[in-house]
Amino acid sequence: xxxxxxxxxxxxxxxxxxxxxxxxxxxxxxxxxxxxxxxxxxxxxxxxxxxxxxxxxxxxxxxxxxxxxxxxxxxxxxxxxxxxxxxxxxxxxxxxxxxxxxxxxxxxxxxxxxxxxxxxxxxxxxxxxxxxxxxxxxxxxxxxxxxxxxxxxxxxxxxxxxxxxxxxxxxxxxxxxxxxxxxxxxxxxx
Amino acid sequence: xxxxxxxxxxxxxxxxxxxxxxxxxxxxxxxxxxxxxxxxxxxxxxxxxxxxxxxxxxxxxxxxxxxxxxxxxxxxxxxxxxxxxxxxxxxxxxxxxxxxxxxxxxxxxxxxxxxxxxxxxxxxxxxxxxxxxxxxxxxxxxxxxxxxxxxxxxxxxxxxxxxxxxxxxxxxxxxxxxxxxxxxxxxxxxxxxxxxxxxxxxxxxxxxxxxxxxxxxxxxxxxxxxxxxxxxxxxxxxxxxxxxxxxxxxxxxxxxxxxxxxxxxxxxxxxxxxxxxxxxxxxxxxxxxxxxxxxxxxxxxxxxxxxxxxxxxxxxxxxxxxxxxxxx
Numbered sequence: 001x002x003x004x005x006x007x008x009x010x011x012x013x014x015x016x017x018x019x020x021x022x023x024x025x026x027x028x029x030x031x032x033x034x035x036x037x038x039x040x041x042x043x044x045x046x047x048x049x050x051x052x053x054x055x056x057x058x059x060x061x062x063x064x065x066x067x068x069x070x071x072x073x074x075x076x077x078x079x080x081x082x083x084x085x086x087x088x089x090x091x092x093x094x095x096x097x098x099x100x101x102x103x104x105x106x107x108x109x110x111x112x113x114x115x116x117x118x119x120x121x122x123x124x125x126x127x128x129x130x131x132x133x134x135x136x137x138x139x140x141x142x143x144x145x146x147x148x149x150x151x152x153x154x155x156x157x158x159x160x161x162x163x164x165x166x167x168x169x170x171x172x173x174x175x176x177x178x179x180x181x182x183x184x185x186x187x188x189x190x
Numbered sequence: 191x192x193x194x195x196x197x198x199x200x201x202x203x204x205x206x207x208x209x210x211x212x213x214x215x216x217x218x219x220x221x222x223x224x225x226x227x228x229x230x231x232x233x234x235x236x237x238x239x240x241x242x243x244x245x246x247x248x249x250x251x252x253x254x255x256x257x258x259x260x261x262x263x264x265x266x267x268x269x270x271x272x273x274x275x276x277x278x279x280x281x282x283x284x285x286x287x288x289x290x291x292x293x294x295x296x297x298x299x300x301x302x303x304x305x306x307x308x309x310x311x312x313x314x315x316x317x318x319x320x321x322x323x324x325x326x327x328x329x330x331x332x333x334x335x336x337x338x339x340x341x342x343x344x345x346x347x348x349x350x351x352x353x354x355x356x357x358x359x360x361x362x363x364x365x366x367x368x369x370x371x372x373x374x375x376x377x378x379x380x381x382x383x384x385x386x387x388x389x390x391x392x393x394x395x396x397x398x399x400x401x402x403x404x405x406x407x408x409x410x411x412x413x414x415x416x417x418x419x420x421x422x423x424x425x426x427x428x429x430x431x432x433x434x435x436x437x438x439x440x441x442x443x444x445x446x447x448x449x450x451x452x453x454x455x456x457x458x459x460x461x462x463x464x465x466x467x468x469x470x471x472x473x474x475x476x477x478x479x480x481x482x483x484x485x486x487x488x489x490x491x492x493x494x495x496x497x498x499x500x501x502x503x504x505x506x507x508x509x510x511x512x513x514x515x516x517x518x
Contacts, residue, residue, distance in 0.1 A: 015410030046391030
């Protein structure tokens, strides 16, 4: 982080350092599906809403959740809608809304468009661009080549558990990446 | 079903444009409430005394100990855990409190506080083993149950410790106005638990862990801390129940509270809390505890054989859970 290598033993430490995760499986790892959008968005951000160090300022919580929900364009009647009633794309946007409600430095998006329809995919790409425009860094983990090529500034190609190549700028094209991905040797980076 | 979710997780009033009857039916408290009303009416029909003020206060006083234990149990079950140790921990706390007063000559309040402290300590012990030790709650608390029961019996030699200062009976049989002190204690404990669950970040995280622990942890919630805290709360309510129990019995009874953990679990489940966690309300637990108390009281008033009472209660719990299953 900022040129210093760091290690976390728990996601809450990463959160405190400004690193957030959008997990691979939104239902198993991302959302509390029995919760409302509101409670999913504020889940890890109650520090913002504490009254007297203890109670939740529910009006501010609601306002922030509604704002975040509009920013990421979740299609739902209200922040009080339960997330298990939403489509996959909208559920993914709720997880994104959780991080837009924070001030983060780095977001890790693990397969952000898996199981999502084409329209919502485009919206999620758009949201990622908005995040980076606001100064966030995004690490996207993806096995879909088109989105890797379309979204990335720098691509690290993994093969058999290690980085085999890092390509930047003009070199990001499908031929280059596929060559590395199929024939690359793991380089030991120190 | 968004009203459902609001009520369950203490949501906003902004979605309340639905008619009142609908929100009552869809409330997670609907079934516990209906059960309470039906059982009350049946008992009222079966016995003239049932609806008298003195009998109602008597029922509330009788349920207070299990109801207080059930508060801590609600926190634990909401996270998807279970605490089988509460009955034994309560007995140990009461026995130690009495022993410290009588055998060690400590002032009464020190003894009571020490009892509560022991109970909280055992709760923390459970929580640490479940959270950091990654051991199953049912096994950890089963072991603690045995340890606490055995420790109480060794400490007391198996006999009740009596001769307590007379003011201690105030906690068990005293009254403020006409309201019994245990009932007031019960109401205060429920009010505090409600605030904690519905209005604080801690409460939200308790529900989140029961709803999806992995998601809560990956989003940065300190799940281990919350889990340790809920077992400590369960220890705390066992300690508070021990004060009421000690006041009522006017002695430390190492054999008290056998099976109370099961009554507490029954109260939580009858109150509509999902045994897998994530859904439920502490007020439901209060209704569940009162429901159990009314059943006991009514069956007693009707003069039914106590062994048969156990069977009837068992079937009523099964029926309640079955109906609740169909409802959702």
